[in-house]
Amino acid sequence: MRPPSSLPSPRPCWKRCLGWLLPVLIVSPFVVRFALSTAAPTDEKERKPPVRSERPLPRLSGRTIDGGHAGTELFRNRRGVVYVFATTDRDAELVAGIVRRLEVSATKANIGFLGVNREGNPKLAVAFAKREGLRFPILADRSLSLSRKLQVPPGRSSVIVVDAAGYIVGGFTGLQGELSDLDQAYENELRRILHLQDIGGSVTPALGLMPQAPNFEVKSLDGEVVKLSELKGKVVVFVFFAPTCPHCHTTLQFLDGLARRLQQPDLHIVPVSVSNRRYVLEDMVEQLGIQLAVYVDPDNSAQRAYAHRHVVPDIVVIDREGRVVARLHGSDARAEALITMEVRQALGVENPLLLDRNGYSGEQLCQTCHRDQHQTWALTNHAYAFKTLIEHGEERNPACLPCHTVGWEVPGGYSLEQPYPHLEGVQCENCHGRGGPHQSPDFSKQGLKPVCISCHNPKHSLNFKFAERLPEVSHSMNLRFTNLSLEERQALLARRDKRVRTLFDEGDYLGTAACQGCHATEHELWAKSAHAHAFDTLSRKQEDENAECQKCHTTGFKEPGGFPEGGEALQQVGCESCHGPGGDHVRPDAQKHGTILALADKCDSCVILQICGSCHDDQNDPGFEFELTDKLELIRHGPAVMKSAKR
DSSP: OOOOOSOOSOBOEEGGGOSBOSSSBOBTTBOOOOOOOOOOOSOTTTOOOOOOOSOBOOOOEEEBTTSOEEEGGGGTTSEEEEEEEOTTOTTHHHHHHHHHHHHHHTTTTTEEEEEEEOSSOHHHHHHHHHHHTOOSOEEEOTTOHHHHHHTOOTTSOEEEEEOTTSBEEEEEESOOSOOTTHHHHHHHHHHHHHTOOOSSGGGSOBTTBOOBOOOOEEEETTSOEEEGGGGTTSEEEEEEEOTTOHHHHHHHHHHHHHHHHHOOTTEEEEEEESOOOHHHHHHHHHHHTOOOOOEEOTTSHHHHHTTOOSEESEEEEEOTTSBEEEEEEOBSHHHHHHHHHHHHHHHTSOOOOOOOSSSOOOHHHHHTTOHHHHHHHHTSGGGGHHHHHHHTTOTTOTTTGGGTBSSTTSTTSOOSSSOOGGGBSSOHHHHHOTTHHHHOTTGGGGOHHHHHHTTSSTTTSTTOOHHHHHHHHOHHHHGGGTTOOHHHHHHHHHHHHTOOOOOSOOOOOOOTHHHHTTOHHHHHHHHTSGGGGHHHHHHHTTOTTOHHHHHHHSSSTTSTTOTTTTGGGGSSOOHHHHHOOOHHHHSTTOOSTTSSOOOTTSOIIIIIHHHHHTTSOTTTSTTGGGSHHHHHHHHOOSHHHHHHHHO
């Protein structure tokens, strides 16, 4: 077995080759590919993004079925889902269910939804939307002009997924097939594209937890029954495959070869066909020349137990304790390396490293041998760093990607030209080098601090103190969390995502009058803002004595010199609420630079959002973090802005 060499993530097939391919669904008329381009220039200022090969979403606008107005402006700077339907479509209710569940899951993911109804009677569409629980705007398309723009055929409901740049990155027209749960398969693929949690994922390792494998009972072509319950203490590779799927053929031949090489009686490979046609399976076995016994699942009980969603090959590795230690879909050199290492590790035999020889391997290969470390990493925000870019529409921004991916623009690393999914997020190799000490033995000599501050610098990380923040990601410090349940781990992540930070260095608060002498123009602009009158809103609501409200409607709440110590002068959201205490800044002998927090050079999404978001959070201002750019324009000031305003 040779290690992979800078290959992308595995490519799965859909059962019976229904036309689904990575990186997106491909069901006519939506054929979408990753863009390819020449190497990018080294100078970021001169860099041009790769040419996109995907089709841009056409502009849509018009009257809604309830008499309002809407359009694709809903998708500005965020992802979108367009749902095109008629109530008479034979799959209308199933597709509506998919879209409704997506909308519920996308509540906090910054995804817009827009419907297009292509029938003459809007009352039918209004009743349908109410019955199906569709809460988003739906355009009336009586003339079918919008449908023609979108190039969707009549008779079947369509779903189109758009990225934040306005390009179509996935979708489908009609549920192609008659399987009872096919809508769940389509839904899961849309969730993958949208980076939303999939459904039925309880038999897949998550947040460092390896679930117990459900029992299965399948039959060989000779009628022999195999049950997981009879394989206790064995290592099992359980595979769902389609007999006509070429990727499945590759996987079966690989597993057949793996079994022959290892010659381990405790290894049981159980390939289960999703088709029960015996003659097709017999022909496949003969053509592939494999010695593996293949099995069928006549009543689909195994598929239900493992929440199989018709993506093949679907490979589950089960260890001697009956735990699912790995689950993946698709077949390529990287998938084969991962399966080989997981199987060898579970068997307890010699396990040579199969890291990528010319690139970055990704966290999945690391976790095969480093279970505890991987568990603790999965409970940090590092693991979900790419998701934050997706939610803010910055997943193609070269200024953000170096600190949210692995090996940015290094050969074999993540790039816009080669956006490998397995290298998304801040992973093991960001902190320990490519391949860790196995391939980069000198990397650790510099220590962790230089690595951390290369991203957690003043422009991108507010008041970052290495010694304070290291425990948040330290493997040894987080080992105490490895006994938590899935629900407890989810709660821990939620707390860490919203943890209270010390925004500023200590100092005395003085009030805005102390700033006005040197910053008269900025003070004048501030005096006209809602921030200047924030305490008045409390008084009108008779909440001016409420300490919980005072925290965000005054300056320096319970800090030295702040409210209430500072009196009425601090009854407002003043300059120091955003720039920190000014006591050290205004002293006659003070060094002006560095004694107050300047924001003009800071990243809006990284630093300024931390400050604004300390009050404009989900509880008090839902959706604010995704409206930051527009909201900042209302209060932005500083020399460059002032100069522009005077022209």
